[in-house]
Amino acid sequence: MYISITKQHLTETFSQSSADYVAYLEKENEGKEPELQEHFFDQNNDRIAPEQVVKEIDKNTAKLKKREPKFYSLTINPSRRELRHINNDPKLLKQYVREVMKDYAASFYREKLVSVDSIKYYAKLEYERTFKGYDKQIKENQVYKAKIVKLENDIRMVLKGELKGNVKTLKKQIKKLSAQIPHRLNGKVITQGMKKPGLQTHIHIIVSRKDVTNKYSLSPGSKYKESEAVLNGQVVKRGFKRDYFIERAEKKFDATFNYNRNYVESYAAYKAFIQDPKFYFAHLLGLPTNERSAAFKMMGSAGLPVPKINIPTNKVEAALKVIKQFKKAVDIAKSSSSIGI
16 A cells, blocks of 8 residues: 655646646546546545536635645555455445545644544546656666667668668667567557556545635645644644554555555555665564565565575675665655555
């Protein structure tokens, strides 16, 4: 499970309307019959028109300046293993989102507990992902494609007499490079915009910066995680407990769907890996045999480098090179929100 929280930018300021973002979330509905389209939903409604979403978000921005975000985007990205566990059931995912948003509201550090009824949000399921420029497959294929483009340009220059060379030889080099392009899908070279295979279901949530009364700011992007400050002589609580929110969301999935989470899938493991890779790796190697084998299998299926099982736990230093490779792979997978473990 990977959950991201981002604010929507437009050049040097923030977007003054949610219209473009809502339109972007409607992309999977293009060309589909009405009964096959996916609709926005909130805590109590299953079918909300995109025009209504834009209207509600855009009018809920009282006293916000141009350089302040008007809304935030949450993305909930279940892993393929999690999706398989619930049979990729959209009803169960909607149920889960509604539970997660209760924890989202409760994660604001305030004098009075914030309830989900104070949050103005709209969510939407998406079932597809496409390859982007930052994906490993695109980057590695691009190395070969760039060489091919250069050779094609050389051929044109040779034919014009601007460069000496053998066209036949250059074409052979192009053919060889084309055959060496490493990443393909169903025999076709993977390119940007191509749909990713397998289960890719995820949920986008657009959340207003202001509460439903349009009076109070509820910013999950606050630099204050959980703190208190003196304002007009009074102590006020402020901030958003991001770790609490993500941990609660993970536990909610496990409890709701009776999911047995492996260590490498946990948020605790991710934090340990970022803060203390040696501890993470030692813990990983110290797992019971069955759980450790399952962990390595999941890492392998996600395209991450898998350390040798016979590395002793007291020789963690020898595995640091693998750890660095693993971290790089995890960061790439996280940035594309397509990590499969």
